[in-house]
Amino acid sequence: MPTRPSRTARITAGALTAAAAALPAAALAHPASAAPPPAASRKPPAHATAAVLDLDGTGRTTVVRGADRAYDTASIVKVDILAALLLRAQDAGRPLSEAERALAEPMIRRSDNGAANALWRRIGRASGLAAANERLGLTSTTGGPGGKWGLTRTTASDQIRLLRAVFDSGGTVRRGSGGLDGDSRAYVRTLMGRVVSGQAWGVSAAGSPGSRAVLKNGWLQRSTTGRWDVNSVGEVSVRGHRYLVAVLSDGNASMGDGVSLVERTARAAV
Numbered sequence: 001m002p003t004r005p006s007r008t009a010r011i012t013a014g015a016l017t018a019a020a021a022a023l024p025a026a027a028l029a030h031p032a033s034a035a036p037p038p039a040a041s042r043k044p045p046a047h048a049t050a051a052v053l054d055l056d057g058t059g060r061t062t063v064v065r066g067a068d069r070a071y072d073t074a075s076i077v078k079v080d081i082l083a084a085l086l087l088r089a090q091d092a093g094r095p096l097s098e099a100e101r102a103l104a105e106p107m108i109r110r111s112d113n114g115a116a117n118a119l120w121r122r123i124g125r126a127s128g129l130a131a132a133n134e135r136l137g138l139t140s141t142t143g144g145p146g147g148k149w150g151l152t153r154t155t156a157s158d159q160i161r162l163l164r165a166v167f168d169s170g171g172t173v174r175r176g177s178g179g180l181d182g183d184s185r186a187y188v189r190t191l192m193g194r195v196v197s198g199q200a201w202g203v204s205a206a207g208s209p210g211s212r213a214v215l216k217n218g219w220l221q222r223s224t225t226g227r228w229d230v231n232s233v234g235e236v237s238v239r240g241h242r243y244l245v246a247v248l249s250d251g252n253a254s255m256g257d258g259v260s261l262v263e264r265t266a267r268a269a270v
Contacts, residue, residue: 043227048249048261050269051156055168055235055242062160065269070140070153071248072229074218075111077129077152079188079233080141080162082108084123084132086184091176095183108191108216111199120149136165136179150220159233159246166192167235167244192216192234202232203245205263206270211237219255227251230258236270243270 049066073080082104089096096104103119106112123129126143129152133141140158144151165179166188173181180188193214204213215234222229233246247265252258 043253044251046227046249046251046253046257046261048247048265049156050245050247050265051160052246052269053160053164053244055244057241062157063269064157065265066156068155068157070142070155071231071250072150072220072222073141073144073152073154074150074220074229074231075113075116076159076216076218076231076233077144077149077154078107078111078116078218079166079192079216080129080133080138080152081116081119081123081149082188082191083136083162083165083180083184084129085119086180086187087132087135088123088128090173090181090184093175096187105191108188109194110196111217116149117147120147125149126152133162135177137161150218154248156246156248159248160244163233163235163244163246167242189214189235201259202262203234203236203247203266204232206238206243206245206266207236208238219258221255225251227253228255228258230255230262232262232266236266238270245270 047066049064049068049071051062051064051068053060053062085100085104086096103115107115107119123132125147126145129143138158138161141152141154143149166185173179193212195213195215199217200213200215202217203215213234215232218229218231220229221227227250229250230252231248236243236245245266247262247269249258249261249265252261
């Protein structure tokens, strides 16, 4: 008969990610016959946090699964960069220029880093991002140092605030204050709905089969640890309801592991 998994080999509850908490206990245990790795070779487990808001629900309250702590954004910050750029254009009473669009579109659709570098400088780097985020209602996002936009730090709940600024009604919009106007919100949504097929993974896994991916993903291998930050934010449709979903993760052994964790976490959260 098969042996039962060892209780001492289970991952402790305090280390469970939001997604792993939803999995059967057997999937989290080492086989009883397998010796645990030496303490010196063990690496901390990956962690993930998910935040979800039902746009068509009555409560309109964000639900967070996991510790709502700060993570590196990697490339999901490109949505925030674009929002800051659009606010600057709104304040100047103009649409984006052709040159700005030529950078914004590959930055979102293909996650082009060169385009992000140029627009990060154009918005004023971290200080410009902070000014935009104050208007958009973000409270827990800090821009990366110097040109390192990918090291911006954010929380899952703050990413829902950003998504609301893009996918929800805009509220009062004034030059120099307020959020994104209707044209700006539509532009961001359009680009997020046209990401290249190889980057359509992530929160889209929580949507109904056949539904369109409207998202932005980010991934970054940390040079200090070799571990991966993998994130995904966007809107999914499930049984007639629109959900805003943000899943942030770190400590992944590989990008593939991170993608799997993000997708499991998104499905469990929605």
